[in-house]
Amino acid sequence: MPGSAAWESRYDLIYQDLSDERLFSAQAQADARLVGPVSFSVASALPLVQRQADTWLASNLNVGSGSGPLSYMASYSLTPGDIIFADDIEYANLNKPQRFGGQHIGQNVRLQLPALAGAPLAIAVTHESDDFWTVNGYTQQQREIADLSWKPRHAMVNLQWAGASSGLDSSLALDCELRGSVGVPTPSRANRKRAVRISGRDCQVVSDDVRYSDLAAQTYGVAYTWARPQLENAVKLSAIDPMWGGGSMQPDIDPSYELGLSQTRTRGAWTAKALVAVRHAATGASIELVDGDTMGMPMADSDTYFASNATITRRLPTVSVSATWAHGADPLWFVPEIGQEADRFGLAVDFTRWAQTLAPGVNPTLAMSWNWTQAKTRANQRTSDNALKLNLSVLW
Numbered sequence: 530m531p532g533s534a535a536w537e538s539r540y541d542l543i544y545q546d547l548s549d550e551r552l553f554s555a556q557a558q559a560d561a562r563l564v565g566p567v568s569f570s571v572a573s574a575l576p577l578v579q580r581q582a583d584t585w586l587a588s589n590l591n592v593g594s595g596s597g598p599l600s601y602m603a604s605y606s607l608t609p610g611d612i613i614f615a616d617d618i619e620y621a622n623l624n625k626p627q628r629f630g631g632q633h634i635g636q637n638v639r640l641q642l643p644a645l646a647g648a649p650l651a652i653a654v655t656h657e658s659d660d661f662w663t664v665n666g667y668t669q670q671q672r673e674i675a676d677l678s679w680k681p682r683h684a685m686v687n688l689q690w691a692g693a694s695s696g697l698d699s700s701l702a703l704d705c706e707l708r709g710s711v712g713v714p715t716p717s718r719a720n721r722k723r724a725v726r727i728s729g730r731d732c733q734v735v736s737d738d739v740r741y742s743d744l745a746a747q748t749y750g751v752a753y754t755w756a757r758p759q760l761e762n763a764v765k766l767s768a769i770d771p772m773w774g775g776g777s778m779q780p781d782i783d784p785s786y787e788l789g790l791s792q793t794r795t796r797g798a799w800t801a802k803a804l805v806a807v808r809h810a811a812t813g814a815s816i817e818l819v820d821g822d823t824m825g826m827p828m829a830d831s832d833t834y835f836a837s838n839a840t841i842t843r844r845l846p847t848v849s850v851s852a853t854w855a856h857g858a859d860p861l862w863f864v865p866e867i868g869q870e871a872d873r874f875g876l877a878v879d880f881t882r883w884a885q886t887l888a889p890g891v892n893p894t895l896a897m898s899w900n901w902t903q904a905k906t907r908a909n910q911r912t913s914d915n916a917l918k919l920n921l922s923v924l925w
Contacts, residue, residue, distance in 0.1 A: 565593040565600075585609055585630075597641070604635045629662040648681040671695075685712035697735070701769075702860040703746060705732035723755045734771065738867050743774040744782075746863070759795045764788075769863040783811035785863035787836075803839040810834075810862050834870070836862075847883035852876050869912075871904040896920045 554572040571588040586607040593600035608631045635657045642650040657672040673692030680686070689696075689708045696705040710728040717723040727750070734744040750767035770784040789806030810832050836857030843850045853875045861868030877898040884895040897920070903913045 565597045567592050593639075599641070600637075600639045602635075602637045604633070606633045608632070629664075631659065631661040633660075634658045645679065646681050648679055651678045652676070653678075683713065685714075686710075687712075696730075696732070698732070700860065702735045702864075703730070703732040703748070704735050705730040705748075707731040717755070721755070721757050724753075726752045726754065728752070734861075734864065736861060736864070736867065741864060741867065744771055744864070745774060746771045761793045763791045765791070771864060782865060785810040798844045800842045800844075801840070803837075805835070805837045807833065807835055808857070808862060811865060836870075847880070847886070849879040849882075850877070851879075866907055869904040869906045871902055873900065873902045875900040894920065894922045 554570075556570045557568065559567045568591045569589070571586075573586050586605070588605050590603045591601070635655075637653065637655045639651065639653040642652070653674075653676045655672070655674045655676075659670045661668045661670075671692065672695045674695055675690045677688040678686065687708075687710050691706050691708070693704070693706075696708065697703075698705060708728070708730045710726060712724050712726040715723040715725060728748075729750070730748045732746045732748065734741055734746055736742070736744070747770045748767060749770075750765055752763050752765035754761065754763040756762065765788070767787050767789075768784050769787075771782040773779045773781075786809045787806050789804055791802070791804040794801045834857055836855075836859075838853070838855035838858065840851060840853045853873070855871070855873040858871045858873055859868045862870070875898060877896065880895040880897070881893070884893040887893075898918050900916045900918075901914070902916075903911070905911050
């Protein structure tokens, strides 16, 4: 309430009417003693005229600060689609219009509890929703994450729960709903960081093979990291233990293990990443004795091999160039019978920054990549593939 000493000590209101970039733009700020600073902003573009605006309507609400006991953030945006500009002669021949528009809704709540053993517990909940209206109907994507963190003097504890499809692992075919880690720093010199990190996850295997649609997996790992400015090294031992869902009559799958060494180095505009790992993967299933019968499937076999990958990136003023090489790449390496070991080499050039200087009004994206792959399946079948891709998109 304005004038209340408990809630308000200052109000600021800024309003702009029909600028070159927005139909209108307004901001409001206040200081509330019980919840901290409060700010609200809203801006609207003029459809069909302000082509540079990537949103028609955007608003943000922030309550509290990151250092306070409670903070809340909410955002909403309405984005234009292809069909709105389909009658524009300059862009009509590029692509067939497919999307009317979309909206994004995001919320984040962070609560800092009283200190426990010298450090407060922090709880954060994030929910994001993206809706798209297309000529083929309506689609929606959601992302939900709840995070609990605690950072006492000699440890860092984190527990995270992710909703469906919110915990996808980009390097493994896993969707991990529950993740936890404990990090313990070790004594080190100035400008040096050393730590031991223990982690675990409860996941669902992501595969198009219907035989593994009910397969889950638990992962465990311990890592030791040491770093200094522009250089970070890590050695990690991890295990993946697949498990069938309740009621499944499938034979058990043995755990698989990986021991890896990674390094990340940065120097000026150059960034280099490398990983070398040895994997011990189960290739068969264990015997399950029935009524004392030992006849049937042989005991599980295993496969031990090396896997590695390296990436080097050079960032130039107008383009970025990167090269990637991988050996033994396989997101499903821990699952018997499916998956494939692959050797991959790729080159990519991102011209987006250069293209935006030529045509800033349509916010272009321009990139080109070449990828070569040679793969070997578990049945020792070999395939190879070459692909040259050009990615070009504009806002219209």
